[in-house]
Amino acid sequence: MPADTVSVTGWGRTAPTTSLLIRPRTYEEAAAAIRGCGARGGIPRGLGRAYGDAAQNAGGAIFDMTGLDRVHAVDAAGGVVSCDAGVSLHRLMEVLLPLGWFVPVTPGTRYVTVGGAIGADIHGKNHHVSGSFSRHVLSLELLTADGEIRTVPRGTPLFDATTGGMGLTGVILTATLQLQPVRTSLMTVDTERASDLDDVMARMTATDDQYRYSVAWIDLLARGAATGRAVLTRGDHAPLEALPKGTRARRHPLAFRPSRLPAVPAVLPEGLLSRRTVGWFNELWYRKAPRARTGQLQRLSAFFHPLDGVPHWNRIYGRGGFVQYQFTVGHGQEDTLRRIVRRVSDHRCPSFLAVLKRFGDADPGWLSFPQPGWTLALDIPAGLPGLGALLDTLDEDVAAAGGRVYLAKDSRLRPELLAAMYPRLDDFRALRARLDPRGVLVSDLARRLDL
């Protein structure tokens, strides 16, 4: 089995640690790898899109699951796929779109694996309608610390600990997913500008339920009356009739053709993303958005995954990397959200990827992130002075409001706040102690937060 000693970071490129990277090609090899783990254990890793240290394991092993990437079976009539956990959502789209099916939930990138999607219990722009990824998982097979492969049905404690469990209950080997039917690979999109945070929240509250997908981009550098001004984009899969007759799109309605720009070079000058450059970008982005436009046809990739068009976009933050901060607070805690937006805006955080979303009902995963309410995600260069202390105060605000931060994005939370944010944490720890008494499955995230 190939194995290499490598320095690994998350997508945010902070806090590198060194591990033995093992790439199993069969389930037996994966089982042998987990049985052969040394004292510092192992953790599965997919495509490395978690921003922080969730798929790092200093001094131990990392199981690179992308070698196990077979799509086993597609039920084209019922919309069910079963596949290896190392299959990416990109691959699933390539396979499923021509058959008229789409993944039930996609995050802002399609370069995540099915295993990672379950481990982080990811959500997408359709959370208010479709919930998180785990809601569409019919069953999964889990390789646990003892080297045994268990079938984990829905509704069991092990299922709920595994969905959102950050890979710490075992290595997901296969999953069976319920898919979303689509007629075309295009999206029909409505765009509107909102003049400030209250405006965008009001619009989302009023009309989100008319759309399957909804998200707002927020300008966190705008100040004064414009604080939290936003561009709201909402849409749904385009029906066949929406495609103009006689066009190539109409002739091949289910073609999947994402475009790709050249990759960001490995070495870039530092400080490309300063307050000034991001300020310009945000101004431009806000002004270029139409005040109100309905029914625009967009490709799937442009609507869901604009950043996937730029390979290695995380390099634009330079060597110091960046921090993603995503939190959620419940309905009725809008004041907390307003206060945090104002604080971030007052601190002049050069954030150009800030997005606001309204969550629907939560799913039962014990460490699953979404809860009914609001979520705001923002990215900030790690080198910004005072950033650590600022985020610490935001954490306290979020925890006091009964909210939580997203473990798949975290790289800096104080461990003391975790239990307040995740009330089922003790159950999770107890299950892990029973299932994995030697602590074989461990990551830097688990060590840092004592999961």
Next chain:
Amino acid sequence: MKDAFGIPQSLLVLGGTSEIALATARRLIARRTRTVWLAGRPSPALDRSAADLRALGADVRTVAFDALDPESHEAVLGKVFAEGDIDMVLLAFGILGDQARDERAPLNAVRVAQTNYTGAVSAALVSACALQSQGHGSLVVLSSVAGERARRANFIYGSSKAGLDAFTQGLGDALHGTGVHVMVVRPGFVRSKMTADREEVPFATTPEAVATAIEVGLRRRSETVWVPGALRVVMSALRHVPRAVFRRLPV
């Protein structure tokens, strides 16, 4: 584990009464650090340092450690690492000596060299090995501008720091790619109890300023940190001053 800003959760200080080390520990405790090991010769001062840090909310333990007894280093430090991961080791022990007296008392001079250089070599190697098996961690070594070019006025101390500095740079290169980060810190004249009776020189700094520079260096994963930063330029100029002139400089 260190967070995205390089702040450690656990810290081992070698030389637990060093003012720079304690200023650094205070700064790190204010951010994330929860576990602190203070290694040093058992003394009331060491216990006081521990009590001060404990008052800030950290879990502080002391461990008997003698730089002049390299044979014991593996056992002493091994016990610390066996208790759990250490995210950062701060090698802060060192003595200044008394140049004028030590020139006439070679054994005193040897003690300076043994503390600052051979003791540090042993402690750094033991720590580096433990960090390497963890796959992560920072080894931060307090060097000095005095090691950049030996001066007439304190070449015994200067040469010991020169050796330590060169050793640390080499160690950093050896550990490149192992997940262990090695950082050399070169402060100028630091106002502290160690230098209380000395005449101040230009570019003097404080333990707090060194602590700040260390925090920034951790975030940037720097390999060399000068405090104040301007010393990088000053010293690279001084390095090239001809001997005949350098000898006469009033530094």
